[in-house]
Amino acid sequence: xxEVDGQIAELAHRSTHELRFAWRQLHRVEPPQGLSRxxxxxxxAHQVQESANGGASRASRRRLQILSxxxxxxxxxxxxxxxxxxxxxxxEASINPS
Numbered sequence: 001x002x003e004v005d006g007q008i009a010e011l012a013h014r015s016t017h018e019l020r021f022a023w024r025q026l027h028r029v030e031p032p033q034g035l036s037r038x039x040x041x042x043x044x045a046h047q048v049q050e051s052a053n054g055g056a057s058r059a060s061r062r063r064l065q066i067l068s069x070x071x072x073x074x075x076x077x078x079x080x081x082x083x084x085x086x087x088x089x090x091x092e093a094s095i096n097p098s
Contacts, residue, residue: 004052008045019044 011019019040023031026047031040050056056064 004048007048011041011044011048016040 014022016037019037020031022044023040026044035043
């Protein structure tokens with residue numbers, strides 16, 4: 001924990017150029033235009049904490065994407081659900097998985 005705190009504290013002492021370079025190394029792209037020094041530090045600090053603590057689970061990340069609207073729900077689940085509802089209404093006995 002002390003090591004993580006030290007790495008985060010060290011970010012505040014880096015130049016903006018060094019922070020932008022760290023962003024490029026991490027994300028392999030330039031930081032967004034107009035991103036303030038403060039937000040660069042916060043984003044990099046978040047990454048340090050995530051690396052040390054393992055970050056969010058895959059299921060949590062997927063759920064956040066769905067809630068933010070950046071990812072549609074699994075279309076296979078929606079189709080399966082519609083098919084099962086249709087089966088229930090018609091009382092059809094066979095299920096076609098395809």
